[in-house]
Amino acid sequence: MMLACLILIPLIAGALAWAAARWSASAARWIALLAMLADFALALSLWISNYHAGFATWYAQGDWPWITQFGIRFHLAIDGLSLLLLMLTFFLGALSVVVSWTEITDEVGFFHLNLLWILTGIAGVFLAVNLFLFYFAWELMLVPMYFLIAIWGHENRVYAAVKFFIFTQLSGLLMLIAILALFFLHHNATGIYSFEYQDLLGTAMSPSAEMWIMLGFFVAFAVKLPVVVLHTWLPDAHTEAPTAGSVILAGLLLKTGAYGMLRFILPLFPHAARAFAPIAMALGVAGILYGALLAFGQTDLKRLVAYTSVSHLGFVLLGIFVWNSLALQGALMTMICHGISTGALFILVGALQERIHTREMDRMGGIWSTAPRLSGAALFFALASLGLPGLGDFVGEFLVLLGAYRQSIVLAALAAIGVLFATFYALRLVQRAFHGPNTHEWRIRDLVPREGLVIGLMIAALLWLGLYPRPVLDTFRPTMARLEQLAPGR
């Protein structure tokens, strides 16, 4: 029941916020914020209460029949992996409500409805252990995100929103075919209709069938992640979305792709995933280098940050398919830290855009002299992004590289070059936008306390993850160890 609350709270609060906005816009904001805080507190209490018992298996479940003819159940469960991602979800969710406080002024109610319903869908993705429910939640994230971009986005919003929608919807439908193929294979083998994750594990299938079905899943997750070649929706969507939308896209939506790979591709199709691993790892490294190079070439601040996501998520893809426990832990660490550091960069860029109404770096410069707190925070997160030791991102990428080194020295070396590139784009960002003479004579307000609080929390989280990552690593280690045991040919 507790798990169902995690989904129901934002769902209901979204509707309430819409209704409340008729009377008062700030009522809608407060409802949304309280819902997120309540969810975060629930997830936190789940974490703390189970911390000493360890996170060896599914430790909280909720299971209700739904469409029984097909073995479709409303079945939720969490383990260490999903719990951490849920906490990230509600953390960033609460922050995105706060950062939209002054940015969004029209149709406040409908905005918060969409915001909360995206988070409902994301929570559903992280909680579902029935493949139909998973697909349902997967699709559910799309529509409100589409509205968020299409209504409150920037200049080219409609194009970006439609592109985002079509990319994800088409790849999602391919995953639906794969899910159904798996479902019927399982039915043919056992005579039971079931979409249950536990039932479908270990379904007997021919190698070619396994490969095709695995690819169906992979395409859907690869679009979300994004994997290079399928990433083209990302810079547009991230750039055009309002700040809260960018934070959720980069911080959470991309993570659902990585989560899908960890939760479904590796356990359900171990042999096909192993056979496919070299290609996936190569794509990961290509993403690291390509994303970093393109980030270096951007003049639009938001687009720059968007491309750094492609680069960081390349590390995640590499780590997942290297498939040893070091790299897997690194991948998950990168997922969490990227969510925070990139989310923070989007918030800062958004704050800057709210003040100077541009995202072009050419029109900036010398911001430090007028807004030192904002600029200092940007420097901090740029350093996090380039992998400065002591901050969370470093732990993640370092672990991925360490794991990859055991698998392939060449790939590890190439990925390490990506870290070097990160230095270029991160320092260029800080230098062009914040340092130098204030040629445009900007006089802007520095971070207000509300923004300062958000950024302060994110800095604290990142420092904690960088300096004392053990609680987090402990939480998902059992899941990762199980995944490692699944790897064939060890």
Place this chain on the structure above:
Amino acid sequence: MKVAGSDCLALLPLVILAATSIAVMVGVAIRRSHALSASLTFAGLAISFGSLWIAAPQLPRQVTPLLTIDQYALFYIGLIVAASMVFVLLAYGYIEKFEGDHDELYILMLVATLGSAVLVASSHFVSLFLGLELLSVSLYAMIAYPRRRPLPLEAGIKYLVLAAVSAAFLLFGMALIYGALGTMEFRGIAAQLAHPGFDRWLVLPGTALIVTGFGFKLAVVPFHLWTPDVYEGAPAPVTAYIATVSKGAMFALLLRYFYQTGANRQAPLFLVFSAIAIASMFAGNILALLQNNVKRILAYSSIAHLGYLLVAFLASGDLAPTAGAFYLVAYFVTTLGAFGVVGVLSDNTKDADSLEAYQGLFWSRPVLAAVFTAMLFSLAGIPVTAGFIGKFYVVAAGASAALWSLVIILVTTSAIGLFYYLRIVVVLYAKGKHAKVGPAITAPGTLALIVLTAALVFLGLFPQPLLALIRNLALI
């Protein structure tokens, strides 16, 4: 042939439909009142719907060689009658705005509904043709009902000519099959086809001509050319009626005819239907991209949807009749809802079919826009709507029969389809310029849209009751 009392009970829904049309006609002769005719029609439909529960214990029953009243027939009769009830609610507000007589539309619609009900129950070429003509002839007049406007008249004539030609094709095909097999009963045809030795060169062209006749009514490629013009020209509620009742009855008949005679298991026919399905999915979705008129977009989208339905038809496993039935229910709800919104926004000079009429609708009439959005998302197959479960079901039917290429084409083309649904949605939510508010909505129209939206969401979240109902739609 003697007709027993229990046969009459089984036929009760049809009898009540026929009686209602006579009652409304007599009512008009006594006193013309729009409200009276509409409520009489609605009451008759409701009684007919209620009588399904009287007919149900008599199943399955062969009433004369012409009609089979089984669960399958009864389910589709129920669906058709329910859709007709929604039509009455939508049409009331729509034609109230017109000067001239309103009552005849209801009589025509009742006859068309009777024809559709005969179609889904028919097990004989004679009843098939009878039902088809009852439906078609009424539709000619319904399409051209606003007779002072050029567009409906043009659409009516177009439909008249093409429907007459396609009926002739169908008739000729039946004649050829009768000539070859010596029977017009579906079951007799099945028995004859099971034994080789019939004249292939009569049966094959005969079947091809029948497919042509069916294809026209279903508006699948290459028999679809009339669809956009007729959809655009016909008054919005009538368009909804053509898109749902007429096509739905025809699809139910298609399933019954081909599954009962086993003709769909012949390789050439499978090939032909695959080609039709693929062409419909592609042409429907791609041509819809080029339209700027909401009714034409929905016309092409319906061509694509019939293509998806044909995938379920081709799957022909245990899942196929159920998948088809569920998809049709979802499609009925969605299409009625979408055209219902179009009808509500239309005034007495012109239907609200240009995209500009929807500019920023969400900001001026949020509820109406939200209903339209829900309908469009259902057509696109997005979760929480009935259309999602329907599409899921059709893909499942295709996957269970391992029709991978068809399923992948379905998925790819429906992604193309997203593009034009989103185009309308973008317009609905556009900020800045707002369209004029449009006429106020009447109470029956409000009721219809509420019921449809509730059904849409309910079926999308809790499909279980409907699935349990249609699960045993065995074809005898």
